[in-house]
Amino acid sequence: MIDTIYLEKGAEGFPKTKEILSRFPKASVISCGHYKEVFNPSNQSFRLQKKNPALILAQQRGKLTHPIPQSYGVGGKHNFYFSHLLNCLYDCRYCFLQGMYPSAHYLLFVNFDDFKQEIVKTVHALHEESWFFSGYDCDSLALETVTGFAADFLPFFRKLPNAWIELRTKSVAIQSLQKVPPLERAVVAFSLTPEEISTQLEHGVPTVGSRIKAMTQLAKLGWKIGLRIDPLIDCEDFEKRYQRLFKQIFKDLSHDSVHSVSVGAFRMPTGFLKKIEKQYPQEPLFAGAFSVHRGQTSYSMETERNLKNHCTSLLSKHIDSTKVFSCNI
Amino acid sequence: MNFVVAFPAEAQPIIEFYQLEKRNVSNALVFQKDQHALTLSGMGRDKAASATHHLAEYLGKRDLGWINLGIAGHGSLELGDAFLASKITDDANKEAYYPPQVYGHSLSISTLHTSTHPVTQYEQGEGYDMEAHAFYQAANTWSTRELIQVIKIVSDNPASPVEQVQPKKASRMIAAQMGKIDEIVRQMDATAKDLLPDPHLENFRKDILSLHSFSVTRTHQLKDLLRHAQALGVEMQQIKELVKNAANAKDSIAQLKALLVPHQKLK
Numbered sequence: 092m093i094d095t096i097y098l099e100k101g102a103e104g105f106p107k108t109k110e111i112l113s114r115f116p117k118a119s120v121i122s123c124g125h126y127k128e129v130f131n132p133s134n135q136s137f138r139l140q141k142k143n144p145a146l147i148l149a150q151q152r153g154k155l156t157h158p159i160p161q162s163y164g165v166g167g168k169h170n171f172y173f174s175h176l177l178n179c180l181y182d183c184r185y186c187f188l189q190g191m192y193p194s195a196h197y198l199l200f201v202n203f204d205d206f207k208q209e210i211v212k213t214v215h216a217l218h219e220e221s222w223f224f225s226g227y228d229c230d231s232l233a234l235e236t237v238t239g240f241a242a243d244f245l246p247f248f249r250k251l252p253n254a255w256i257e258l259r260t261k262s263v264a265i266q267s268l269q270k271v272p273p274l275e276r277a278v279v280a281f282s283l284t285p286e287e288i289s290t291q292l293e294h295g296v297p298t299v300g301s302r303i304k305a306m307t308q309l310a311k312l313g314w315k316i317g318l319r320i321d322p323l324i325d326c327e328d329f330e331k332r333y334q335r336l337f338k339q340i341f342k343d344l345s346h347d348s349v350h351s352v353s354v355g356a357f358r359m360p361t362g363f364l365k366k367i368e369k370q371y372p373q374e375p376l377f378a379g380a381f382s383v384h385r386g387q388t389s390y391s392m393e394t395e396r397n398l399k400n401h402c403t404s405l406l407s408k409h410i411d412s413t414k415v416f417s418c419n420i
Numbered sequence: 421m422n423f424v425v426a427f428p429a430e431a432q433p434i435i436e437f438y439q440l441e442k443r444n445v446s447n448a449l450v451f452q453k454d455q456h457a458l459t460l461s462g463m464g465r466d467k468a469a470s471a472t473h474h475l476a477e478y479l480g481k482r483d484l485g486w487i488n489l490g491i492a493g494h495g496s497l498e499l500g501d502a503f504l505a506s507k508i509t510d511d512a513n514k515e516a517y518y519p520p521q522v523y524g525h526s527l528s529i530s531t532l533h534t535s536t537h538p539v540t541q542y543e544q545g546e547g548y549d550m551e552a553h554a555f556y557q558a559a560n561t562w563s564t565r566e567l568i569q570v571i572k573i574v575s576d577n578p579a580s581p582v583e584q585v586q587p588k589k590a591s592r593m594i595a596a597q598m599g600k601i602d603e604i605v606r607q608m609d610a611t612a613k614d615l616l617p618d619p620h621l622e623n624f625r626k627d628i629l630s631l632h633s634f635s636v637t638r639t640h641q642l643k644d645l646l647r648h649a650q651a652l653g654v655e656m657q658q659i660k661e662l663v664k665n666a667a668n669a670k671d672s673i674a675q676l677k678a679l680l681v682p683h684q685k686l687k
Contacts (some may be wrong), residue, residue: 095506095521109657121506121518132565139566139611143522288686326686372617377646379683390678 093237095119099126102148107201111148111237117296118146125149130177130194135410139371140195146237151175151200155209156241158331159224165224165278165351166253171213174241176229177201181261187358188228191362199238207247214254221249226259226280233262242267250272255261258317265296273313278350280317281306283340285332288324294374299312303340310348317350320406321418322357323398325379325390334405343408349410355418358389366394377407393420421485421605423458424472424555428585430490431460431597437602448474456611465512465534465653467571472558485608486568488555489601491575491590495542498529498578501546502597502616504604505570514534520566523607526600532570537583538645547572554687569604573597580605623644624656645676649660652683 096118102108104381112120123129126149155257159371161171162372177198178188189195195377200206225244230294239257244246244270255276258268286291286299297305310316318340326332357368357376361383368377382387403415425431431451435441440451440458448471449460457479461471468488476484497503504530508517520531533539534553542548552570559568573593576582625646634642649659652678662679665673 097518119506119521123507123516123518128516134560134565134616136564136566139522139564139615140520145521204553252609291686324686329685351532358574364493372647373651375651378651378680378684379686381679 093136093146094143095117097121097123097126097129097145099131099147099149101150102126102201102267104172105150106202107199107203107239107243108148110144110239111199111201114125114237115146121174123147126198130192130196130198131244133193136314136370137189139379143414144178145196148201149198150202151303154189156205156213159227160223163227163354164222165257165416166344167220169219169221170224171210171221172224172227173206173210174228175203175206175225176234176238178228179268180232180233180285181230183228183261183296184292184294184367184371184374185324185357185359187218187359187363189370190359190366197234197237199234203240203243207244210247210254210267211251212249216405217275220253220255220276222255224257224259228258230260230262231258231386232260232264232267234403235264235267236261238242239267242270245271245274245277248277249327257317259317261293261296261302263301265309268309269312273309273315278315278317279306280319280353280360281317282321283336284320284322284324285326285336287328287332288326292324299336303344306340307343310344314348315350316344318352320402321355323354323402324376325394325398328349329398330401330405333402335408337405348383349414351414352406352410353416353418354399354402354406356390356395358387361386361388364388421456421487422475422479423456424461424468424475424486424488424551424559425458425589426463426468426490426551427587427590428460429591430594432459432591433598434458434489437598438443443552445474445478448478450475450478450640451622456605459612459648460553461555464550465510468551469554469558470543472555472562476559476562483567483612485605485612486555486559486563487601487608488552488559488570488603489594490540490549491574491593492532492572492587493539493548493576493582494530494544494572494574495546495578497530497547497574497577499574499577500593500596501528501574502600503528503530503532505530505547505552505571505572508534508553508556509572513553513557515557517553517560517565519556519569522566523569523604524609525595525604525607527571527604530553530572535583540581542578547574563612564615567608567615569608571601573603618650621650624660628660628663628672631635631663632672634669634672638669638673641673642676645673645680648680652680654680654683680687
């Protein structure tokens with residue numbers, strides 16, 4: 092799974108580094124002064140690297156938690172994201188990471204304790220409930236066997252009053268969650284699109300059915316579930332497909348176990364989209380009927396409104412509308 | 421594949437393996453056949469960089485595959501071993517290059533240090549040459565990094581120092597590794613081919629452009645629309661008829677946009 096590991100000098104002494112290196116004894120380990128020497132240079136092809144990404148082990152410096160973009164939240168007052176990992180195991184054609192980063196290598200920041208310290212500081216400074224989103228620049232669980240992120244951070248959040256964590260994923264790697272009692276202030280959020288869309292755009296991602304199965308298993312164990320119906324893709328038979336998806340989701344999933352549902356139409360910073368389209372000129376998604384608003388490319392406002400309205404209307408048959416949140420540009 | 425090689429003795433096995441023929445090119449020694457080309461640079465950074473640029477200018481295309489191939493010293497590998505450079509440093513330049521390791525292969529991998537003078541003190545696990553860093557820097561202006569690699573065959577090591585290197589022996593060592601080298605060459609060539617614009621679409625676009633007088637802006641719009649049409653599976657013949665019957669370039673663009681609308685929902 093990992094053939095090549097770039098090891099930043101500053102990351103050498105961390106326990107997480109030692110743990111990962113011992114897990115991949117056959118990997119070639121290449122030392123670098125700073126992760127940016129490998130990750131940041133221009134003139135790299137995200138698409139070509141995606142065929143065989145390396146793992147970069149590095150130390151993150153500077154600010155480690157950041158306010159979330161507007162409308163990313165699910166009802167909390169104070170919302171932050173933190174990125175222990177940049178890039179994703181999967182290869183979803185609509186993903187903004189392809190346009191944001193020059194490299195497809197997995198960049199793991201091994202100084203987990205520094206992230207925790209900053210989260211504690213943030214929580215203490217606010218004296219109110221705060222949300223921490225862990226799957227903004229990566230999938231929170233897909234590389235769990237490599238990173239051990241959930242196994243490491245869940246016990247930490249369990250002891251931290253006033254702090255919520257969202258694990259956002261398309262993975263079925265839920266073993267580290269199954270092993271422990273559910274956390275009161277954790278949401279395991281699954282991103283889902285209809286099977287027909289997933290097959291076309293979500294390369295390497297577990298099937299929709301298997302994700303729903305994993306989600307249902309967690310719900311039965313008492314975990315709070317998030318549904319992320321994002322991005323909505325304008326497609327043939329839109330209503331039928333989304334109706335079928337929601338039926339499939341709620342067949343065995345109790346609506347009580349659903350913490351929140353967020354709905355957002357496909358959107359992307361225009362600069363990112365141009366970069367991605369250059370790499371995948373044959374991709375039908377990018378030939379869609381888009382318009383540009385405030386530097387973001389998305390469907391026309393009317394189409395976006397229609398897609399969301401159809402979707403929320405379909406969802407209302409299964410779940411209370413107070414649990415549904417809209418992600419806008 | 422484009423090879424940049426310092427010495428004739430290093431080039432000979434490559435020329436033979438790919439049956440390259442000498443070309444008349446001013447300011448450069450170039451051998452070529454089909455998709456393969458080789459230039460002889462001579463020794464050292466400046467010559468390697470200059471030869472890379474010359475060959476790239478002669479070929480006139482971007483995003484082709486580039487390999488700097490030759491002999492090198494090494495602190496721990498055996499004589500005759502071939503290795504793919506994973507990190508290239510230089511004693512005259514702070515920037516290190518990390519050729520992306522995206523290909524399957526059966527070579528060793530090693531860091532490589534480019535130095536001004538032949539190295540006689542070998543460090544464990546380190547390779548030494550005199551061209552790779554400058555080659556990489558030059559090729560980096562012509563191709564994406566995944567298409568630029570450095571392969572070296574160990575000609576000297578602590579047990580057999582650089583003074584003992586003989587050209588004929590170097591040729592034999594490289595020749596013995598050509599099968600493994602070719603494994604990477606094939607993958608890189610396939611990758612480079614995959615990155616090229618679709619030649620059918622390029623020809624079709626030229627064809628369409630000849631039907632009306634397109635301004636620079638409309639030429640760009642047409643390029644995007646044709647790419648989208650192809651991605652959406654619209655018949656090219658239908659487009660040709662539409663443009664033929666359009667009043668002018670502006671009308672062609674408007675009609676093309678309208679043609680795509682019913683196809684724009686994802687299937």
